[in-house]
Amino acid sequence: MLSSRASRIAVAAAVLAxxxxxxxxxxHPFPIHVLIIVFLYALMGVAWNVMGGYAGMLSFxxxxxxxxxxxxxxxxxxxxxxxxxxxxVVGGVLAALTAAAIGYPCSHLRGHYxxxxxIAFAEIVRIHFNNWKLIGAAEGLTIPTQPASLAVFQFGSSxxxxxxxxxxxxxxxxxxxxxxxxxxxxxxxxxxxESHDLAMVLxxxxxxxxxxxxxxxxxxxxxxxxxxxxYVLYLDPESVLILPISVQVVLVxxxxxxxxxxxxxxxxxxxxxxxEITRVKLGHRGTGIDxxxxxxxxxxxxxxxxxxxxxxxxGLARRRAPTPAGPALAxxxxxx
Amino acid sequence: MSQLAQQLxxxxxxxxxxxxxxxxxxxxxxxMNIVNFAHGDFLMLSMFVSFWLYTLWxxxxxxxxxxxxxxxFALGVLVYRYAVSRVMRGPVLAQLVVTFGVSIFLANAAVMxxxxxxxxxEKPMLAGTWLLGDVxxxxxxxxxxxxxxxxxLGLIGFLRRTRTGKAILAxxxxxxxxxxxxxxxxxxxxxSFGIGSSLVGIAGSFLAMYYxxxxxxxxxxxxxxxxxxxxxxxxxVQGAFVAGILVGLVQTMGGxxxxxxxxxxxxxxxxxxTVWVRPQGLLGW
Numbered sequence: 001m002l003s004s005r006a007s008r009i010a011v012a013a014a015v016l017a018x019x020x021x022x023x024x025x026x027x028h029p030f031p032i033h034v035l036i037i038v039f040l041y042a043l044m045g046v047a048w049n050v051m052g053g054y055a056g057m058l059s060f061x062x063x064x065x066x067x068x069x070x071x072x073x074x075x076x077x078x079x080x081x082x083x084x085x086x087x088x089v090v091g092g093v094l095a096a097l098t099a100a101a102i103g104y105p106c107s108h109l110r111g112h113y114x115x116x117x118x119i120a121f122a123e124i125v126r127i128h129f130n131n132w133k134l135i136g137a138a139e140g141l142t143i144p145t146q147p148a149s150l151a152v153f154q155f156g157s158s159x160x161x162x163x164x165x166x167x168x169x170x171x172x173x174x175x176x177x178x179x180x181x182x183x184x185x186x187x188x189x190x191x192x193x194e195s196h197d198l199a200m201v202l203x204x205x206x207x208x209x210x211x212x213x214x215x216x217x218x219x220x221x222x223x224x225x226x227x228x229x230x231y232v233l234y235l236d237p238e239s240v241l242i243l244p245i246s247v248q249v250v251l252v253x254x255x256x257x258x259x260x261x262x263x264x265x266x267x268x269x270x271x272x273x274x275x276e277i278t279r280v281k282l283g284h285r286g287t288g289i290d291x292x293x294x295x296x297x298x299x300x301x302x303x304x305x306x307x308x309x310x311x312x313x314x315g316l317a318r319r320r321a322p323t324p325a326g327p328a329l330a331x332x333x334x335x336x
Numbered sequence: 337m338s339q340l341a342q343q344l345x346x347x348x349x350x351x352x353x354x355x356x357x358x359x360x361x362x363x364x365x366x367x368m369n370i371v372n373f374a375h376g377d378f379l380m381l382s383m384f385v386s387f388w389l390y391t392l393w394x395x396x397x398x399x400x401x402x403x404x405x406x407x408x409f410a411l412g413v414l415v416y417r418y419a420v421s422r423v424m425r426g427p428v429l430a431q432l433v434v435t436f437g438v439s440i441f442l443a444n445a446a447v448m449x450x451x452x453x454x455x456x457x458e459k460p461m462l463a464g465t466w467l468l469g470d471v472x473x474x475x476x477x478x479x480x481x482x483x484x485x486x487x488x489l490g491l492i493g494f495l496r497r498t499r500t501g502k503a504i505l506a507x508x509x510x511x512x513x514x515x516x517x518x519x520x521x522x523x524x525x526x527x528s529f530g531i532g533s534s535l536v537g538i539a540g541s542f543l544a545m546y547y548x549x550x551x552x553x554x555x556x557x558x559x560x561x562x563x564x565x566x567x568x569x570x571x572x573v574q575g576a577f578v579a580g581i582l583v584g585l586v587q588t589m590g591g592x593x594x595x596x597x598x599x600x601x602x603x604x605x606x607x608x609x610t611v612w613v614r615p616q617g618l619l620g621w
Binding site: 052105106109117121127244258287288289291292296299300301307 | 371429563615
């Protein structure tokens with residue numbers, strides 16, 4: 001860990017500059033693709049963190065919001081030619097409203113109970129989308145290709161524009177998250193996670209702030225869904241609404257360090273290249289070896305690194321300089 | 337009318353097997369507060385064991401019951417020892433995710449070893465139908481359900497009558513007090529994980545008599561059994577028994593009156609409704 005604020009800012013600026021320059025230096029599509037997926041999962045991890053890391057609602061149903069976002073913008077574009085950027089906002093709002101409707105009755109559930117309820121919710125959405133003729137049911141939805149332009153959110157075969165867009169989304173979400181963890185709201189979230197009852201006694205409206213966290217998380221995840229739809233130009237329920245996507249989001253956050261701002265980014269930067277590369281190297285025969293390795297990895301991470309890489313780093317930092325560091329405390333809170 | 341009766345019977349029959357699967361899951365949950373997301377994959381493994389015993393040596397699924405009971409008990413103890421027990425003091429998130437890893441590993445190991453194909457045991461010893469009035473009842477399904485009920489009652493008896501069973505119940509009620517009373521709670525955890533897995537192994541033998549066998553079969557049964565466990569009350573073995581039958585009925589009735597494509601969605605919706613109104617489940621406290 002870095003001791004002074006200035007050197008921390010310098011490192012951040014250097015990393016950012018390297019990321020901006022990356023597509024200019026490496027023009028091969030595969031590394032750019034891998035980084036796009038890294039940023040996409042980091043974005044969803046940041047969104048998960050708002051609910052799970054700060055407010056303590058361990059959602060295993062983020063795929064539902066991802067799908068709602070992607071499907072809304074795609075459906076509106078295919079049917080009404082609504083601009084995908086506008087569709088993205090509509091999708092985000094729709095996901096946030098759905099999240100509020102489902103989250104209001106679920107907000108009193110804790111730990112495992114919330115996790116299972118979120119799986120049940122996402123399964124209902126998946127089954128419904130598989131049978132909903134209007135949006136193509138199981139056959140899915142294909143977005144017609146348009147001439148490449150920022151206005152229609154399509155860039156043909158070039159990946160660099162997608163790279164910069166998702167990077168921008170991620171930075172925005174991180175800024176929001178960083179601001180939130182400092183603002184009053186962030187303290188409320190953490191107070192609720194620490195102790196429901198105590199927070200309520202102190203006058204924190206438990207339901208209101210939990211709902212706010214769920215809605216914000218759903219909105220960001222839906223934006224990621226629209227991005228994904230515009231990137232691959234095809235959606236079907238069995239590729240966007242499935243449990244493995246929700247689990248991947250949780251994992252990215254957990255590996256990096258749940259409850260810390262940068263956690264999901266670190267987690268995604270480690271896990272996604274690993275899974276993308278093993279998929280390409282070992283998965284082409286459909287043998288399942290890549291996913292076997294992935295499954296074993298998940299188990300090993302939970303056993304040996306349950307507090308994430310961020311927890312490890314700040315643990316090392318604390319041994320050197322014994323100050324109660326923020327992120328370390330935040331990850332500690334994940335213990336009931 | 338007879339079609340409705342047929343659906344009622346089908347709901348009851350599958351519901352009993354659901355009960356057996358969910359009782360294994362709820363036992364593990366109740367004792368150590370761990371959700372075993374690999375529970376469905378344990379079911380898949382035992383179905384494959386039955387399949388290979390039949391295909392390679394012509395051993396009927398009925399006789400695979402003791403084999404699966406023992407093998408899955410061992411698997412459960414291993415997973416507890418080497419994975420679950422190591423996260424029990426860790427963060428809740430790690431406790432949730434650890435068995436997800438096991439689940440993905442097992443399902444894909446099955447894909448690697450046996451391909452993703454669907455298989456069926458073609459000529460099981462128990463076959464045919466039996467007419468109950470004018471309602472045909474499939475004999476393998478009937479045997480599977482009756483067998484599940486017998487095993488379920490056996491489990492309840494075991495928990496109430498034997499020393500080990502009482503130790504399990506005591507640990508479930510209060511881990512610290514149980515420890516103070518001289519119960520080796522770590523051993524109780526391992527045994528409960530073993531028994532829970534053994535139950536799902538037996539259910540796998542029953543299902544192998546008539547259900548398709550493929551690497552992803554665990555996903556569906558696993559998710560449904562979470563809903564059943566929650567519905568019945570987490571950790572309540574009797575609750576899981578009642579809720580399993582209820583879910584079987586809801587699923588077939590929902591398919592009959594509404595739309596078969598939505599039968600599982602209806603089950604999940606019922607589950608959500610229940611936890612909203614009664615977070616502790618039907619028979620939980």
